[in-house]
Each structure stands twice: as structure tokens, then as C-alpha cells.
Amino acid sequence: MSEKKDVTVESQITPELDAEVRAKADELIAQGVCSTRTARDGVNQATINAWTDAMGINDPRWTSGEAPESMAQVWTMYALGGTKDPHDPLHAMMDWLTERGFRGVLGTNVEQTYVRRLEVGEVPRLEMRLESVVGPKATGMGEGYFVTALTEWFVGPEDAPELVATMLFRVLKFIPKPRKKPSKFVLYPTKNRDTEFFWEGTAAGELRVQKCNACGALRHPPGPSCPECHAFDRGYVVSTGEGTVFSHVMHHHPPIPGFEMPIHTALVDLDEGVRMLATVDVANGGTVEIGDRVEVAWRTVDENLTLPMWRKKA
Structure with missing residues (x-):
């Protein structure tokens, strides 16, 4: 976790609650990799075609045995109606916070790193762990914590895996700020370096x-x-x-x-x-x-x- 910040008297997050959050975060972070999943289907041309059609991408590289780098997450996503892994560290931390009043959730950013392109026939698998829980942080939405999970994708034998991509996925779990005039509340668009x-x-x-x-x-x-x-x-x-x-x-x-x-x-x-x-x-x-x-x-x-x-x- 980050260096502890002072929790003011006016804060909805008491020092006792902050200590509980830190203890739970440290517990999950210490577990390291606690969720793994192997792609149900290997990298295949049919799925690449469907994805590039949906994205409006027409590039000969994606019809000659290679998959676009940004498809890394596609291969290990849950199937329609699939059940999430009970050991998923991101949801474990989020569910724990929800039970303690942090009912709001806001996706903040995703950072993906591509080591190399996957090729048709390869079967990727992921490993996931809780990276950090940072806060408490006062925002316009309310007070809460930034929860970040790290996902890594590998191919090859388990005793000699090859890393092909990583993803840091960060959300804000917060106690919604009381609003005296709800009609004035507006959902603000995400602003980042692209927008x-x-x-x-x-x-x-x-x-x-x-x-x-x-x-x-x-x-x-x-x-x-x-x-x-x-x-x-x-x-x-x-x-x-x-x-x-x-x-x-x-x-x-x-x-x-x-x-x-x-x-x-x-x-x-x-x-x-x-x-x-x-x-x-x-x-x-x-x-x-x-x-x-x-x-x-x-x-x-x-x-x-x-x-x-x-x-x-x-």
C-alpha cells in the first residue's frame, strides 16, 4: 500500500476503518498470484476475423497467422453466462469494500503492455494478483480507495512460461458523497491523454x-x-x-x-x-x-x- 495519509475528522473513513482496509489489502497482496485461467479456445483465425470486422480494421497482418496485440484479453475472457473466479483478487477486494459501505465503483484506467503478438494455435493463460490499494482519497464522487490488479498472460509450458502481455486495471471504490441536490449531479466523462x-x-x-x-x-x-x-x-x-x-x-x-x-x-x-x-x-x-x-x-x-x-x- 501507499504511504498512509491522515484521515481527517470530517472524513467518512475513520482511522479504524482505514486500518481494516489496509490489513485486508496487505493480506490479499501477500497472496501473490491467486487467480489463474487458461483460454477456453486457442488463438484462432475465426475469432480474429470477427474481432477485426467489429473494430473496422483491415490489415493483412491479421489474416496471416498473427493476432492483434490488443486482443490479448479476448482469449481468456469469461464465456457468455460464465461465473467469475471466486479467487479473483480484484473482485475479492471490491466485494470486501462494498460490505463496508464503499458502494460506489468507478473504472479509472487500464494500462496494457504488449511483449509480442500471439499466433494462431497458441493457448494463452493468465495469472492475476492484487497490485495495490491506495488511499483514502477524497474525490468529487466520494471518499475511497484506488484498487489495482495486475494480470499477466503467458504461453508455453508452465515450467518455462513466456510472457506475452500485461494489464494493470484500476478502479475507485468509494463511499458515495451525500448530495443535497441530486438533480445537479452529473456523470463526468473520462478525461485522459487521449481525450x-x-x-x-x-x-x-x-x-x-x-x-x-x-x-x-x-x-x-x-x-x-x-x-x-x-x-x-x-x-x-x-x-x-x-x-x-x-x-x-x-x-x-x-x-x-x-x-x-x-x-x-x-x-x-x-x-x-x-x-x-x-x-x-x-x-x-x-x-x-x-x-x-x-x-x-x-x-x-x-x-x-x-x-x-x-x-x-x-
């Missing part, structure tokens, strides 16, 4: 589209690498903010904090050639239909968040 340019743009009144500086391809949503040339050289262009409605839906349930129901949402083909999803500014522009021309508008939630909206073009 910060977009949200900095909305704050400045610009609709920014990610661009590959290597080949010039535009893409949305933002990501770390270009799906066309696989370069990591990221930039952006400022969209005109105009486009055509490709599809739309009226969302009635479940309710979403910060929005009045129903929520009219539209998927728009921007003139720059990418599709973008946002709500429709019904109050000022009315509802939209497929084929309507729209332009971007802005909804300022607070000083930290401005959301794009679609408004029917006059």
Missing part, C-alpha cells in the same frame, strides 16, 4: 476531431493509435461543427444524472467524414430526423465541463 484535447476544445467552443499526423486520417472517438497506419502521432483538426443525422433515439429509461428525461440523442455524420454522438438541443432546435442537417451547440455544465449538442440547422 483531453477534445474536452479542452469544447471548453473553448471548438469541436475537435482527432487526426493522425502521420497519414492524415481522421477518427472519432479518440484513441492512442491510428487504425489506418497504426502510428501514435496524434493531432486534431477543428470541425465546422456541421453534419447530417445518421440515426437518432429517444432515451426514456433508466434516468441519467444531470439530464432531464427523455433524452434525444443523435449520431451525426460530420462533414469532415467521421460520426459523432451527442444529445439534441430540443429546447432550442427541436427534435431531429434521419437526414436532417444539424450544427453543434454547447451546454455548459460547470467550469470543468462543456458538452456538445446538436441543433437543427436553420
Whole structure:
């Protein structure tokens, strides 16, 4: 665990509870690898084809016996309706925290490292352990702990395994902060190094589209690498903010904090050639239909968040 921080009198996490959390975390961390799983099926071309089709990737490397690196997690995922491993350290720590009032959970980040590509015919297996529990931490959502699990994927004999990929998966387990005005609560989008340019743009009144500086391809949503040339050289262009409605839906349930129901949402083909999803500014522009021309508008939630909206073009 990290160096202990002072727990203030106002905190919902008492020194006694903090000590319990630390003891439980140390217990699970000391167990080391406590969850293992072997892929039900070996790496195969049919699954690679289905995955690349779903992702919209067309690259000859993925039809010649190699699997994309980012498929590492696919091979050992639970089957539909599968039961989670009772020894899974991440869920063990999360369930323990839930029982003690940390009912909120928020995924914060995933860090994957690829050592080499898997090849058709190989059967990967994973080993998982609890890496760390850091806190207590006061956030806008409430007070809690960052729980991180380390997963490693191997191939080859168990007495001489070869590491092919790793993943650090981190969540925040927290005691929800009491809210006097729930209607003002908003679910904030994740902001990281791949998306910060977009949200900095909305704050400045610009609709920014990610661009590959290597080949010039535009893409949305933002990501770390270009799906066309696989370069990591990221930039952006400022969209005109105009486009055509490709599809739309009226969302009635479940309710979403910060929005009045129903929520009219539209998927728009921007003139720059990418599709973008946002709500429709019904109050000022009315509802939209497929084929309507729209332009971007802005909804300022607070000083930290401005959301794009679609408004029917006059």
C-alpha cells in the first residue's frame, strides 16, 4: 500500500476503518498470484476475423497467422453466462469494500503492455494478483480507495512460461458523497491523454476531431493509435461543427444524472467524414430526423465541463 495519509475528522473513513482496509489489502497482496485461467479456445483465425470486422480494421497482418496485440484479453475472457473466479483478487477486494459501505465503483484506467503478438494455435493463460490499494482519497464522487490488479498472460509450458502481455486495471471504490441536490449531479466523462484535447476544445467552443499526423486520417472517438497506419502521432483538426443525422433515439429509461428525461440523442455524420454522438438541443432546435442537417451547440455544465449538442440547422 501507499504511504498512509491522515484521515481527517470530517472524513467518512475513520482511522479504524482505514486500518481494516489496509490489513485486508496487505493480506490479499501477500497472496501473490491467486487467480489463474487458461483460454477456453486457442488463438484462432475465426475469432480474429470477427474481432477485426467489429473494430473496422483491415490489415493483412491479421489474416496471416498473427493476432492483434490488443486482443490479448479476448482469449481468456469469461464465456457468455460464465461465473467469475471466486479467487479473483480484484473482485475479492471490491466485494470486501462494498460490505463496508464503499458502494460506489468507478473504472479509472487500464494500462496494457504488449511483449509480442500471439499466433494462431497458441493457448494463452493468465495469472492475476492484487497490485495495490491506495488511499483514502477524497474525490468529487466520494471518499475511497484506488484498487489495482495486475494480470499477466503467458504461453508455453508452465515450467518455462513466456510472457506475452500485461494489464494493470484500476478502479475507485468509494463511499458515495451525500448530495443535497441530486438533480445537479452529473456523470463526468473520462478525461485522459487521449481525450483531453477534445474536452479542452469544447471548453473553448471548438469541436475537435482527432487526426493522425502521420497519414492524415481522421477518427472519432479518440484513441492512442491510428487504425489506418497504426502510428501514435496524434493531432486534431477543428470541425465546422456541421453534419447530417445518421440515426437518432429517444432515451426514456433508466434516468441519467444531470439530464432531464427523455433524452434525444443523435449520431451525426460530420462533414469532415467521421460520426459523432451527442444529445439534441430540443429546447432550442427541436427534435431531429434521419437526414436532417444539424450544427453543434454547447451546454455548459460547470467550469470543468462543456458538452456538445446538436441543433437543427436553420
